[in-house]
Amino acid sequence: GQQVMQIPQYQHVQEGEDFTTYCNSSTTLSNIQWYKQRPGGHPVFLIQLVKSGEVKKQKRLTFQFGEAKKNSSLHITATQTTDVGTYFCAGRMGYGNKLVFGAGTILRVKS
Amino acid sequence: DGGITQSPKYLFRKEGQNVTLSCEQNLNHDAMYWYRQDPGQGLRLIYYSQIVNDFQKGDIAEGYSVSREKKESFPLTVTSAQKNPTAFYLCASSGQFGLSDEQFFGPGTRLTVL
Numbered sequence: 001g002q003q004v005m006q007i008p009q010y011q012h013v014q015e016g017e018d019f020t021t022y023c024n025s026s027t028t029l030s031n032i033q034w035y036k037q038r039p040g041g042h043p044v045f046l047i048q049l050v051k052s053g054e055v056k057k058q059k060r061l062t063f064q065f066g067e068a069k070k071n072s073s074l075h076i077t078a079t080q081t082t083d084v085g086t087y088f089c090a091g092r093m094g095y096g097n098k099l100v101f102g103a104g105t106i107l108r109v110k111s
Numbered sequence: 112d113g114g115i116t117q118s119p120k121y122l123f124r125k126e127g128q129n130v131t132l133s134c135e136q137n138l139n140h141d142a143m144y145w146y147r148q149d150p151g152q153g154l155r156l157i158y159y160s161q162i163v164n165d166f167q168k169g170d171i172a173e174g175y176s177v178s179r180e181k182k183e184s185f186p187l188t189v190t191s192a193q194k195n196p197t198a199f200y201l202c203a204s205s206g207q208f209g210l211s212d213e214q215f216f217g218p219g220t221r222l223t224v225l
Contacts (some may be wrong), residue, residue: 035214042201042217090214096209097158099214101146104153
C-alpha cells in the first residue's frame with residue numbers, strides 16, 4: 001500500500017544540539033501533518049503543510065514541505081529535555097483520502 | 112471540557128475472548144478512526160468512519176469490528192480472530208474525513224492478551 005517513509009528511526013542528542021527528522025513519499029502529497037507523542041502519551045497535532053516549498057516555524061521548530069510535495073522535514077534547534085518523544089509525519093495522498101503515518105522518529109535528549 | 116475519552120486505560124484478556132474498547136468524543140466531529148500502535152512502528156489504521164452509520168476498513172481490519180450508531184461513539188471490538196491483539200489502541204476524530212483537518216487523539220487503551 002501507500003507508504004510514508006520516515007528517518008531516522010531513533011536519535012539520541014545532547015541537550016542544546018539540533019535534531020532533524022525526514023519524511024519521504026513516492027507519491028505526491030496533498031498535505032502533510034506532523035504530530036508529537038510524549039512517552040506514555042498520545043499523538044498531538046503540531047502543524048500542517050499544504051503548499052509546495054512551504055516553511056513554517058513554531059519557536060524552535062521549523063517545518064518544511066518539499067517543492068515536489070513528496071518530502072518534508074522537522075528541524076528542532078537547540079533541543080531541550082521537553083522535546084523528548086516520538087515525532088510522526090502523516091501524509092494525505094489526495095483530498096478525500098486517509099492520512100498515512102510514518103513510523104516515527106524517537107528523540108531522546110541527554111542533559 | 113471537549114475531547115476524546117477512551118476506556119479503560121489498561122485491559123487484560125485471556126486468549127480467545129472478544130473484547131470491546133470504548134471511544135467517545137464530544138467535539139461534534141463527523142469522522143472517527145481507530146489506530147493500532149506497536150513498538151517501533153507507526154500508527155496503522157484499523158477502521159474509520161466518515162459519518163454516523165457508516166464505516167470502512169483500514170489497512171489492518173482483519174480480526175476487528177466496529178459500529179457507529181451514534182456520532183459521539185465509535186467502539187472497537189477485538190475478536191478472537193485477531194492473531195496478535197496485544198498492542199496500544201488509539202482512537203481519533205476529525206471534523207471531516209479526507210480534508211485538511213487535524214486529528215485529535217484519545218489517551219489510548221493498552222490491551223494485553225494473556
